[in-house]
Amino acid sequence: MxxxxxxxxxxxxxxxxxxxxxxxxxxxMPATAGALLLVASLLDxxxxxxxxxxxTIAWRxxxxxxxxxxxxxxxPLIGLLPALAVFIFAILYFVERLALxxxxxxxxxxxAGSWLLFERLLSVPLPKPMFW
Amino acid sequence: xxxxxxxxxxxxxxxxxxxxxxxxxGCVVGTAVGVLPGLGPTATIxxxxxxxxxxxxxxxxxxxxxIYYGAMYGGSITSILIKIPGEAASVxxxxxxxxxxxxxxxxxxxxxxxxxxxxxxxxxxxxxxFLGPKIASVALxxxxxEKAALLFLGFVLILGIGEGSxxxxxxxIGLGLLLGTVGVDLVSGEERFVFEISxxxxxxxxxxxxMGLFGVSEVLLMAEGNDEAGxxxxxxxxxxxxxPNRAETMESIGHVMRGSILGFFLGLLPGGGAMMASFASYxxxxxxSRHPERFGxxxxxxxxxxxxxxxxGAQASFIPLLCLGIPANAVIGVIMGxxxxxxxxxxxxxxVDHPELFWGVIASxxxxxxxxxVLNVPLVGLFVSLLRVPTAIMSVLIVVFCVIGAFSLxxxxxxxxxxxxxxxxxxxxxxxxxxxxxxxxxxVLGSMFExxxxxxxxxxxxxxxxFLKSPISAAFLGLACVVTLAPLVLGRFRTHxxxxxxxxELDRLTGTEIREP
Numbered sequence: 001m002x003x004x005x006x007x008x009x010x011x012x013x014x015x016x017x018x019x020x021x022x023x024x025x026x027x028x029m030p031a032t033a034g035a036l037l038l039v040a041s042l043l044d045x046x047x048x049x050x051x052x053x054x055x056t057i058a059w060r061x062x063x064x065x066x067x068x069x070x071x072x073x074x075x076p077l078i079g080l081l082p083a084l085a086v087f088i089f090a091i092l093y094f095v096e097r098l099a100l101x102x103x104x105x106x107x108x109x110x111x112a113g114s115w116l117l118f119e120r121l122l123s124v125p126l127p128k129p130m131f132w
Numbered sequence: 133x134x135x136x137x138x139x140x141x142x143x144x145x146x147x148x149x150x151x152x153x154x155x156x157x158g159c160v161v162g163t164a165v166g167v168l169p170g171l172g173p174t175a176t177i178x179x180x181x182x183x184x185x186x187x188x189x190x191x192x193x194x195x196x197x198x199i200y201y202g203a204m205y206g207g208s209i210t211s212i213l214i215k216i217p218g219e220a221a222s223v224x225x226x227x228x229x230x231x232x233x234x235x236x237x238x239x240x241x242x243x244x245x246x247x248x249x250x251x252x253x254x255x256x257x258x259x260x261x262f263l264g265p266k267i268a269s270v271a272l273x274x275x276x277x278e279k280a281a282l283l284f285l286g287f288v289l290i291l292g293i294g295e296g297s298x299x300x301x302x303x304x305i306g307l308g309l310l311l312g313t314v315g316v317d318l319v320s321g322e323e324r325f326v327f328e329i330s331x332x333x334x335x336x337x338x339x340x341x342x343m344g345l346f347g348v349s350e351v352l353l354m355a356e357g358n359d360e361a362g363x364x365x366x367x368x369x370x371x372x373x374x375x376p377n378r379a380e381t382m383e384s385i386g387h388v389m390r391g392s393i394l395g396f397f398l399g400l401l402p403g404g405g406a407m408m409a410s411f412a413s414y415x416x417x418x419x420x421s422r423h424p425e426r427f428g429x430x431x432x433x434x435x436x437x438x439x440x441x442x443x444x445g446a447q448a449s450f451i452p453l454l455c456l457g458i459p460a461n462a463v464i465g466v467i468m469g470x471x472x473x474x475x476x477x478x479x480x481x482x483x484v485d486h487p488e489l490f491w492g493v494i495a496s497x498x499x500x501x502x503x504x505x506v507l508n509v510p511l512v513g514l515f516v517s518l519l520r521v522p523t524a525i526m527s528v529l530i531v532v533f534c535v536i537g538a539f540s541l542x543x544x545x546x547x548x549x550x551x552x553x554x555x556x557x558x559x560x561x562x563x564x565x566x567x568x569x570x571x572x573x574x575x576v577l578g579s580m581f582e583x584x585x586x587x588x589x590x591x592x593x594x595x596x597x598x599f600l601k602s603p604i605s606a607a608f609l610g611l612a613c614v615v616t617l618a619p620l621v622l623g624r625f626r627t628h629x630x631x632x633x634x635x636x637e638l639d640r641l642t643g644t645e646i647r648e649p
Binding site for chain 1: 297299300302303305306307309310312313317319320322324325348351352353355356357524525527528529531532535536539540543545548549552555556559578582585586589590593594
């Protein structure tokens with residue numbers, strides 16, 4: 001995968017132009033980085049070929065990942081703090097198997113604390129729900 | 133004697149109830165800002181610019197400088213405790229500070245960071261007072277050519293950072309450099325890897341990448357349960373036990389002194405400051421250490437040196453502003469704006485026209501550093517007790533912290549999405565045996581390197597020989613060659629000349645043999 005990224009970077013770098021009007025172009029650094037990425041990842045691949053073992057991913061980190069990914073499109077719909085409350089509750093109750101009241105209390109306290117600190121005290125304009 | 137008389141003048145200015153209160157507020161706000169990822173000193177000082185109009189001009193600069201060096205200390209607290217750098221300059225502290233915390237030495241790491249920062253602050257303040265005006269002009273010898281060579285040396289040294297093979301390190305440097313090129317090219321104005329996504333035009337923010345690669349990926353590893361982050365830690369109760377012990381204190385003295393001096397000189401460079409100082413100190417300590425294998429596993433030197441360097445660098449970066457009128461970085465640029473708003477033009481004449489301001493700010497640094505130690509050391513126990521929060525709850529709290537921190541950078545959900553993406557990338561890379569530290573360091577230094585490299589080549593009319601014509605640049609490149617070739621030559625020498633396997637290294641704390649992964 002890293003080698004493919006290196007190849008793609010090299011292709012784009014050529015489009016940006018490596019050298020123009022006697023001076024370095026916008027593609028010089030992407031080309032350098034892409035070439036370094038390609039060569040180093042290929043060398044690493046050659047060494048690791050015999051001892052290759054695909055890493056396995058457990059379901060718990062996958063649940064966290066899914067929660068984080070869902071958090072982003074959920075925020076414009078219900079607002080950032082409610083989305084974070086849903087995330088915290090879902091992770092603590094369904095993944096970490098905490099008691100319902102404990103998971104709900106932690107979600108409530110975390111979100112209320114964040115509202116106080118960021119929105120009230122630091123005036124960070126956190127995203128509101130779509131129909132606010 | 134002139135300097136001492138001027139310092140007396142400065143202390144006369146700062147030791148008034150109003151200025152003491154202003155310095156205290158600056159230190160407290162700075163520490164809080166440093167702890168919160170995303171909300172950096174630049175944004176905070178910008179928000180306070182309107183407030184500064186209501187203050188006396190010396191008081192307003194004392195407030196802003198207090199926020200700046202307070203943030204340097206605050207940033208290390210979250211780096212050590214939860215591996216989330218509150219500030220870009222604290223990224224490097226994550227490597228060994230967090231490992232010290234995992235080994236039950238969080239209090240020691242925080243204590244070393246506090247005392248190291250205090251010592252460095254005092255060294256830098258003395259340096260500013262006695263040498264500042266004289267050596268400020270030396271910093272001007274560092275143009276794009278010299279800085280590009282210095283950064284190249286930095287990349288060579290980054291290879292030694294972190295775990296895993298050199299090839300894996302090179303791969304991560306390549307990926308970091310590539311990520312650093314995303315956005316509008318500052319020289320030609322061309323869009324690179326933007327794909328018509330407008331937030332990508334500004335590239336990825338350092339905080340977004342750091343929070344994703346370190347913070348979110350750590351949460352995912354904690355969720356897995358088999359990472360060392362999930363281990364039950366050994367905590368001691370009393371503050372005396374939490375603070376650095378005699379051996380750790382003695383060990384850290386040399387690192388702090390070297391970090392302070394290195395940080396002071398790198399802080400003078402335009403574009404340098406605290407971030408470059410902390411990286412350079414870590415690399416230097418690792419290179420000169422008799423036990424480089426301990427770095428990344430909780431080495432005292434990996435906390436003491438960079439923490440001292442970032443504080444010294446932050447304070448030294450005031451010299452180019454106060455003596456030459458050149459802002460060394462964005463934070464100093466905002467402070468320069470405050471000075472201009474107050475009708476003071478920073479530059480060589482500032483020390484003559486406004487001695488009470490120049491020496492008042494310097495004296496406030498003495499007082500502010502003392503306040504930071506007095507405020508933070510008793511709080512070490514409180515900070516460490518945060519680690520007793522169960523892993524599951526800590527994980528979700530870190531996510532909340534990172535999500536709101538990423539959003540508050542630009543009030544953009546794109547940054548939150550990017551941080552999640554970097555978190556998943558960091559997790560995947562760490563699972564595949566890559567260390568993400570070189571990636572982040574290359575990302576941070578990459579844009580600076582590209583800008584200076586291209587400016588240098590333009591100065592040399594496209595000829596790379598320009599980097600050898602400058603003596604400073606040639607010296608840095610020569611040093612880079614020595615650093616690259618020395619291990620190869622020494623390795624061959626050891627293989628052919630010396631016989632017998634090396635004695636196993638013993639861990640100082642556990643007494644067990646240290647094994648390389």
